[in-house]
Amino acid sequence: MQLSAFAAKGRFWRGNLHTHSNLSDGVLDPAEVVRRYRAEGYDFLALTDHFIGQCGYPLVDTRGFRDGGFTTLLGAELHSGAMANGELWHILAVGLPLDFAPSNTPVFHPIEGQETGAELAARAVAAGAFVAIAHPQWSGLTLADARGIAAAHAVEIYNHGCAVGCDRPDGFAIADLLLSEGRRLSMIATDDAHFTEPDHFGGWVMVKASENEPDALLAALKAGEFYSTQGPELRDVQVYPDRVVVEMSACSSMIVQGAGTAAKAVHGHSMTRAQLPLARFKSSDWIRVTVVDAAGKRAWSNPVFRDEWEQ
Template identity: 70%
Template sequence: MQLSAFTAPGRFWRGNLHTHSTLSDGVLPPEEVCRRYKAEGYDFIALTDHLIGAFDYPLADTRPFRDKDFTTLIGAELHSGAMQNGELWHILAVGLPFGFTPPEAPGFSPVPGQESGPEIAARARAAGAFVAVAHPQWSGMTLDDARSIKAAHAVEVYNHGCATGCDRADGFHTADLLLSEGRRLSLVATDDAHFSEPDHFGGWVMVKAEANDPDLILEALKGGDFYSSQGPELRNVTVKEDSLTVTSSAVTTIIVQGHGSAAVARHGQSMTQGAIPLTRFAGSPWLRVTIIDAAGRKAWSNPIWR
């Protein structure tokens, strides 16, 4: 058994799925945001400005910044309704159509009568978007909150802006609990870049597709044909009955995680392949892989369902 990211046709394309500009609370105009990501070697980005009334409900048109080497996906960060802590929902939607009707969200506080978070997530998915639960740790999200977003394709498991701005970057606890409840979710790393601090070029997705085309990239995201990274490259993940084999760029640690406390690590120098026995995972319906390089940078596979 292999993850679809390594069996799907095409090649890997590097992209960021969570970015802001002067259309909402970012520092740089959309054209400059796109220019910087392209100059940094990215193949695509989604400019996901806050779709709220305080910024006149922007849905950034980044199509003029596409060229033969760089493309964009249309998206937004959606806000509507209150989580259990009373704060406004943040939901990432990539691949929105320009006709998407914004919620009634005048600002960053919930208001009576507006759509709930689950409702706007479902509406975005029905409109064709790839939907992710954004920065669970930063948001103070409860497990019940996360469970309620039935329309999610993914959980944002690493958010670089939340790492640099408040040390609340993590979404793995939320994702792992949902996986153990049977939710078939993928895992995304993002920047959430505003360019007001060093919140950019720190986490991305590597998407497998036959061309760097917005429709093909979106289809691959929905199909889980990608992995996430801060730098290391995952090159293959293969599961046999009693072991899991990882092939990668040079790393010092390979970890397999599963249900509950199940985890096994291998450590070494400049490892490019490692096999992990699966005895520890006999009761786990899912597995995922983390690799760590000598600089401490990580890459993460999507879950493997057994």
């Protein structure tokens, strides 16, 4: 079977799903944030300021920045309730309506009587948003925490701002454990740009859609029709009962991961096509693919499940 991101009609559009402006804790105004992403060759952007009272619950209307070659998705980074470590939940929601009701979150710490993170995520999904569990490693997220966010579509598996600012960039451990428990989740790479440090243009999604317009992009995100990258291109991923075949831009490694210790890699020089047998994954109900280029930059497929590749 061919992964849906490559089988779907349309073309790939480059976008960042996690971005901040000076309407919360970023340093640039929304117009300048949008200008910079457009100038860097992005096709779309979600401005996701912190949706808390001390910032005025900003859900920024970026529709005026759309034009024929660039679009925006409305969204916010939502907060409510406490994780196991006592800190506030961070939940990324892209595709929110402008009238999405604020949670009772006046400041950057939990208070009594507010929605739980799970309730807030479910409300965002019900409002039409694509929802991701933000920066699990940075947040100190436990597996029990992550299990509770049952409504999420995705886990943020690479956050460039967290890579630059504290060397806690990823969410793979949490995502892989959830996959091994049967959750059907996708994986996103983002910037979480604040422009206070070099936290921008380092991780993004490539979304396959017929048009670069909000409804088409959101539908593709929810369907998992995208891959994430720091630069390398994934051009095709085919999964057969006995092997995985990947086409990509020139890379030095192709790695397949599955449940538990299941993983296998092939290495070379300027590889644009590679394959690996699936014998190592006979006990895994899912696999995913990573490719690495000569500079160490990575691209990641979304997971594919055994009942899909064996049908």
